[in-house]
Amino acid sequence: MTLEIDIRHSFGGFHLEAAFTAPAGVTALFGPSGSGKSTIFQAIAGLLRPDEGHIRLEGATLFDSAAGLHIAPRNRRMGCVFQEPRLFPHLSVAQNLRYGAGENFSRSAPRICGMLGISHLLDRRPGALSGGEQQRVAIGRALLSQPAFLLMDEPLSALDAARRAEILPWLERLRDEAGLPILYISHSLAEVTRLATTLVLMAEGRVIGAGPLEEMLSDVGPGLSLDRAGAVLQVTATGEIRDGLRELRLSDGTPIWLPEASAPKAGAFRLQIPARDVMIAREVPQGLSALNILPAKVLSLTPLSEAEVMIRLEAGGGVIPARITARSAAALDLGPGQQVFAIVKSASLAGGI
């Protein structure tokens, strides 16, 4: 299921011009407020008719201005999760879930309710639920409508940090278990790095970059501020704990240690390493406090300014960017193809999950 968008739309002095493709997996539409993300959401859902362009889902045209085609929202099979839950207040949770489900309800409901942890809420009314529970019901309602594609417009933005932390794992399960392509709109990089497989960067009504998440984040491209550049690595918890540190394995088996409290107990998850927290050594350093020393190969050097360089390293089965001074790069005489060591403080990884 590939969603193909190419639209232009103007309103109130704002001009949106966006073209991108959302493949299978989670495509994150990332950008600041007012960059046109929600307009794209509305256009895909069919709630807004763009001035020009086309929207296609796996070859089927949902909208085409040249052909004068605009499929009504109800016929688009887009599961929509809005910023606010938008549950129907006069209906019970079960009736809300059933609203778009049709005959599919009794077959799919137990699995989806179980996955979202809402099975015990069915007889209640939306007004009696917490914000996080409401949003989970809204996600369940969208899933039960048998969508071909799931659209989520900042589904966590109306929630506080605790509720957000409560829902994120459900979204990860959704990505891994439901196998449904998702377009996820967000202005939170933390959410995006946890969920997305593809990243589309937006600013001022334009797409300023798009590609696989790991590439986009480790690259010195436009859009993301340099402070946010970093590595996103797949890691697996081994269950081993020593001195309050939890052992994780990178995809090539390299061990990495994290403070116990900041990592999940088991299973696979994503680890984010900011580029500014990575050091480079030519030899295995001695007498160093940093615990995580990964063998690495230099891929490229990109000058950021007169003083700074971004070095892309191949390590741990992925790409780890390191942001260091030009003076250090010159002193170490770094060049593509060189074998080096990437050094990451365990403490600096704590916030990266």
Add this chain to the structure above:
Amino acid sequence: MSDWLTPDQASAVFLSLKVAFWATLCSLPPGIFVAWILARCEFPGRQILNGLVHLPLILPPVVTGWLLLMAFGRRGWIGAPLYELTGFTFSFQWTGAALAAAVMAFPLLVRAIRLSLEAADPKLEAAAATLGAGPLRIFLTITLPLAAPGVLAGAILAFAKALGEFGATITFVSNIPGQTQTLPSAIYSLLQVPGSDAAATRLVLISIALAMAALLLSEVLARRMQKRISGA
């Protein structure tokens, strides 16, 4: 009852209730429809429709009654062909009183429903559309239930208005005891006859009691509905 109210007076009370009930019930569907058009549709002539609906509220009731007579009387431009075709006529029948009451109550009904329809959240309707619901289903399952308190308030208001309608009714269907004499016209007749003050007072008290009962009932029902909608 018979020593307290004469058969004619009792039938006036009963007739008023019957007229108000049918007037309210039959004007609900068109009332909801017109309110929805006024609340949700943009079209040229919307203000004209709005004015037409509100006309009975500001016209002298006797004028509305005369217009009804012209249109729906036995020789009226709708009434005549209707009588030819079906043998049915509004004139000098309780159905005519119901029609007059419905027309007079219509602005109040539409106003209340329109306000509650405008307050129903279009975002919920959009959500329903993305779940595969068509316009009619959205209206019946989302918009209308959300507007239910307003519909109820409008219906009670229309019922109370229909119960008290006098000018247009007496102009359109006259004041025939047992046939078209409603509670207000019965009170009016009694006031024309010296020495009937006691009987008139009894009917006045009945009027007040009915109006109060309608208001209290609407209050209770509205509270129950509001609770249902806010959903705690």
